[in-house]
Amino acid sequence: MVESSDGQAKAQQAGFAGVTRRTLERLALPGDDRELVVAEVTYPPGGVAPLHRHPVGGVVFIVEGVAESAYGDEAPRQYRAGETLQDRPGVPHTLFRNCDPDRPLRFLTIYALEPGRAYTMEP
DSSP, X not given: OEEOTTSOXXXXXXXXXXXXXXXXXXXXXXXXXXXXXXXEEEEOTTOBOOSBBXXXXXXXXXXXXXXXXXXXXXXXXXXXTTOEEEEOBTSOBOEEEEOOSSSOEEEEEEEXXXXXXXXXXXX
């Protein structure tokens, strides 16, 4: 996913059409070279993310829908609206999907990262 300067998704992550990402907030962290980012992400009905990893930890808050997630060789777990999960740094994110075949999944992702550095990377 590539964002334009206004935070709207311009291009989709390879092999995963229909995902949108909108940056809601970017705050410089005083005394730090990182910034706090709050992004709203929407997965299409039945959407499944390709294998990926995150360079830093983050918090995911499910706004609507049901997500299923797993890292490494752990068993998948479902998360519903109002629940949170943690993105784990450096560990392969082996599963992240929208469990609903008819409705989108919407969530907020919150993390601190150096400006210009990608939060989602290939394995």
